[in-house]
Amino acid sequence: MADLSPIDLQKALKGANYPADRDELVECARSNGADDSLVSKLSDLGASRFDGPNDVQQAVFRE
Template identity: 60%
Template structure:
């Protein structure tokens, strides 16, 4: 995993409507100006759908 900051991930996903599909979150992060490191982490997630911000954090950072 790249050196991705959890706070930056949440900033990149500002305005997300959950539950959300992985591809929708990647697109939102890109529109919000997220760096390639964040969009790659989201895109490479093994999950296809997220129930909320905590679900994203667990998937990206392997917690929970």
């Protein structure tokens, strides 16, 4: 996903409580006004649970 930056991801997940599951992160991103492509990317992540923001970032930018 070329147009997504780590800063965009951090803004979308501001206020997330970890550990968090994928659905919680998707809801957090939506409530923070993330665009549909970012929400879709989070929805499609393979892992279902994340221990912190670094886990999410690695999963998002791995693909």
